[in-house]
Amino acid sequence: MTEHAGKNFPRPTQESQPYWDGCRNGELLLQRCSGCGEHQFYPRMMCCHCNSEALAWVRASGHGTVASYTVVRRPVSQAYAADTPYIVALIALAEGPTMMSNVIGCDAADISIGMPVEVTFEQWSEQMTVPKFRPRGA
Numbered sequence: 001m002t003e004h005a006g007k008n009f010p011r012p013t014q015e016s017q018p019y020w021d022g023c024r025n026g027e028l029l030l031q032r033c034s035g036c037g038e039h040q041f042y043p044r045m046m047c048c049h050c051n052s053e054a055l056a057w058v059r060a061s062g063h064g065t066v067a068s069y070t071v072v073r074r075p076v077s078q079a080y081a082a083d084t085p086y087i088v089a090l091i092a093l094a095e096g097p098t099m100m101s102n103v104i105g106c107d108a109a110d111i112s113i114g115m116p117v118e119v120t121f122e123q124w125s126e127q128m129t130v131p132k133f134r135p136r137g138a
């Protein structure tokens with residue numbers, strides 16, 4: 001477990017708790033609509049495509065590509081200073097939704113749009129594990 005004191009911890013809600021439980025178990029879960037078959041992220045009460053409430057949690061492949069990114073060189077607070085430079089990216093998941101995360105295990109000079117990535121998990125506390133992405137096959 002690495003040091004995360006002072007960082008912004010996610011706050012699970014009733015809708016997102018299954019997602020965070022999945023992360024804690026090393027599984028990236030998405031909601032899939034039984035009405036239209038689309039996946040969605042972030043977790044919601046209704047399908048963002050067809051408004052159906054028939055949503056089920058399914059395990060995602062964990063694969064995606066970098067849709068966009070930025071390299072953070074100036075930390076937002078001292079809690080993030082040791083992490084700089086770090087990569088904040090939009091990941092286009094294979095299932096369709098886009099997720100904001102960090103790309104780790106990749107030098108800031110080597111990241112590119114379209115880079116294939118896969119999910120990995122970082123345990124921040126006993127209760128909180130967060131998904132990150134790394135270059136696929138690295």
Ligand SMILES: [Zn+2]
Binds near residue numbers: 034
């Ligand atoms: Zn739907």
